[in-house]
Amino acid sequence: METIRAFIAVDVGAEIRAALDALQRKLKKTHANVRWVKPRNMHLTLAFLGHLAPEKIEPLGRALDGALRGQAPFELVAAGTGTFGKPSHPRVVWAGIHECPALLQLQTGVLAALRDAGVDYDDKPFSPHLTLGRVKGPEHTESLLQKVGNFKDCELGRTPVDAVELIQSLLTPHGAEYAVLHRAEM
Template identity: 35%
Template sequence: MRLFIGIDVPQMPKILELLELIKNSGADIKLVEPYNIHITLLFLGEIRDDRLEDVKDSMKGLNFNSFNVTLKGLGAFPNLTRPRVVWVGITEGVQQLKQIRTYIYSELLKRKIRPEDEKDFVPHLTLGRVKSYSSILNLVNLINDNINTEIGKFSVNNVILFKSTLTPKGPIYDKLFEVKAIDRGGSTKPN
């Protein structure tokens, strides 16, 4: 099964507005469905079914207090010259996200599970993936116009293990397990 560990992001009017602007830019881009928007902490890729409990175990010792994440500005990976991924930036909550990721990453390695994304972790929220460079200038201009746009703030109260099933209509995400913030009435709660 294809797994990742992440944070659910509530639907926000400004994100919906930005998705619509990107869609109307004429760029050849595959947008993330609003109900699938999340922050990926670790992408595990294909994990055998018999290793699922090991993945859950790597999360069970996680202790964190709820914290705020502030979303601000559009950007692109690897850069605006050749954008492949269009994202929303995170200005508040970055350290907490990195600490949670570091803890789980270390626990996964102890169980001989190596996540696919070992590169430097830059917390962000993916809005879409560029498929071709058709009308790319419109997209780059849109990103530049919204580089400092205030998008919103939300509280992180849990970290979730998701199963991602790829379908022709896009991925379907199922919550398999979650760890709640310790100040929100629980340590771990299977879903």
Template identity: 35%
Template sequence: MDKRLFIAANISEQTRSLIRAIQSDLHFMKNDIRFVSPQNIHLTLKFLGDVPVKQISQIVTKIESSISSFQNFTYICDGTGVFPNPNRPRVLWLGITDGSENLKKLSELLNIALNNMPVQQEDKEYRSHITLGRAKGFKESRLKLNEFLNYQFEKIANPVTELVLFESILRPKGAIYTPLHRFKLK
């Protein structure tokens, strides 16, 4: 039996409130965007994919070892954007400024630690962001996308004191994320 897993940093309640406000302000985009439920919002560091249950304890040990000396830090949410580009938006995100290098370093440490494990390997460079929603297609106007890209808000600090190994169970009404293990930073 396999479990679909990922490793993430949680977000602050202030950031979660901001995301609710953004989604509320952009409710007119609901036909074009499938917004992520605010309680499911997180900052992914590594997607592991479908992992055999018998391997999870070994993965936990490798993660603990790889980040054991990593210090707590803070990242800043600032700005909005899309992947892959504004002409073909698929993912709408909240940007990360200060602290993004620490997030990238954590992602690299996790990739190295889990390199020989039965997990999905990344083929692209890590880019710090918080996914807000996925585009179904902007059928009407580019003005909707521009309103999102120009959305203004105050920068928000998010302390990172732990990482979380989550199980993701996909359901027709949306994914359910269950924390399996927490990894404290120093």
């Protein structure tokens, strides 16, 4: 059976994207072996679905629409930087998201919609972040970590959140390409 690779995310908006692009340019000067995420592809993942059967798209869209009904829009603030993985061997470089109860409520509602629609998802604990890049090798890691530490407390922009998107991820030799399959608005 044919499936699509998909996830549910919040669009981070132009202001945050521009700030993250500028931040990446500074981090790239370390010459670390990192595959950087294209700014146009940056998003805040609420749930990674993995492989989704195409016939689940429409029922999932309806479930997401229902889950967002009554939820008030809110503002998302990107701030700070860090890494996932061991300090000596980071795997991911990320920008953080300020603590936001409305975001946690939104993510909880999205997971309930997934269960209602009978859609499986990766149930790792939610750690709100924006992936800047994936570390591919140890070259210049120390310099990268030092530079990432320089931005651990900086604000990187704000964006209103008034919708979530069901996104298809197509892996290509040039990186992931994304297509919005459904947009559920608050």
